Amino acid sequence: MENKKIGSVLVIGAGIAGIQSSLDLANSGYKVYLLEQTPAIGGTMAQLDKTFPTNDCAMCIVSPKLVDCGRHPNIEIITNAELGKVTGEAGNFKVEVKKNPRYVDEDKCTGCGACTAACPVSIALYPVEKIYVKLKDEDLKKVEPILEKYRGQKGNLMPILQKINREYRYLPEDILRYVSDELNVHLADIYNIVTFYNSFNLEPRGKYIINVCIGTACHVKGAPGLIEALENELGIKVGETTKDKNFTLETARCFGCCGLAPVITVNEDVHGKLKREDIPKIVKHYKSLEEKQDA
Ligand code: FES
Known part of the structure; x- marks a missing residue:
């Protein structure tokens, strides 16, 4: 009985390779347990803008697979968990999995993000570097009214960047640094946004x-x-x-x-x-x- 082969598979790591393997195995009729250390599946590819060699949008490739994985009746996703002791032999392994607490009821969570908004505790993931850019008066006259209009509002970064892009016909570096200081948003996060959308320009453009x-x-x-x-x-x-x-x-x-x-x-x-x-x-x-x- 101990040697009985079991038709289920544990896939360790839910990056694009783990996700695709899980889908292939699940579609072949195996019960798949997909184990992931971080709180979400997708891995590095979900953080990329474009992929080599076709320059395709990474999220356009990975997101349908995330959905397929989440909905597949043969796949059980175990996130926020680590692999423990492994015993047994090929075809019949026993695996211990350490599941870390998520502090929400996973059965009820819809991923709406409302708890994040309501949480009174905030922890900076990385320190916001303060550069304190001094803008010329003519730039301040253009940028300050834009910042004033949206200051303190949630989700204000996009409209601010759009307005600055329209004003200058591109996004000058010193202005982006100033916005970063003023809004207390890391410059890397701003660059993430402006390099993702084609409508933003980092180089000067003509009239x-x-x-x-x-x-x-x-x-x-x-x-x-x-x-x-x-x-x-x-x-x-x-x-x-x-x-x-x-x-x-x-x-x-x-x-x-x-x-x-x-x-x-x-x-x-x-x-x-x-x-x-x-x-x-x-x-x-x-x-x-x-x-x-x-x-
Ligand atoms: S090919 Fe359609 S407008 Fe040029």
């Missing part, structure tokens, strides 16, 4: 963002020629900004108006059915707008 569609329809109808003409006209390459900070040249895939291919946008303006000969006229138009404003 006019010229975006060339390189989707299939536009490519076939001559987008490469438009890019070449724009590069010649502006004296910059894709991804760069002119020295006067007036123009930034970028590319993107399909603007959803393939009937107008090839298409470029200049800020909110859409220019369609273009030929490369049209480019100098378009650039001239926006340069003249600038000159009028300067006059």
Whole structure:
């Protein structure tokens, strides 16, 4: 009886490898116990932005697997637990597991996070480094009203960063350091956010963002020629900004108006059915707008 083979498996570690192994085994009909030392499954991959070599979003890959794992009838997840003594032999091991307390009723917990918000105790995970950036008066005039509007509000970091990004057309480093000091948020946490979302820029951008569609329809109808003409006209390459900070040249895939291919946008303006000969006229138009404003 002692040697009877048991059709259950213990997978140790709930990173992406442990999760995938558990799913494969569970789908093959085994009962799987997935043991994880930390309070949550997902491991390092759940903390990554992009993954090598395809540059795919890490969470887009891992989160469906987290859900599958959590819902699979053959998988029992044991988090916040450590492996103890292992006895027995292949096919019939006995394992001791030390489960650490979670201080909540796991059967009732929905993971809503309300307890975190209500908890009167706060512990800094790492010290917030104070750099005390001194901003120029002109920057203070721009940044302080934004901070004032949201100071003390929960979840204020995103709107503050969005407004600063709009104001400067990018997020200058000294401004981010100032925000970090003022809100008492670690600079690393701010960088986590601003490098995750495409709408934030860490490099200065031009007043006019010229975006060339390189989707299939536009490519076939001559987008490469438009890019070449724009590069010649502006004296910059894709991804760069002119020295006067007036123009930034970028590319993107399909603007959803393939009937107008090839298409470029200049800020909110859409220019369609273009030929490369049209480019100098378009650039001239926006340069003249600038000159009028300067006059
Ligand atoms: S491919 Fe250019 S708009 Fe669709």
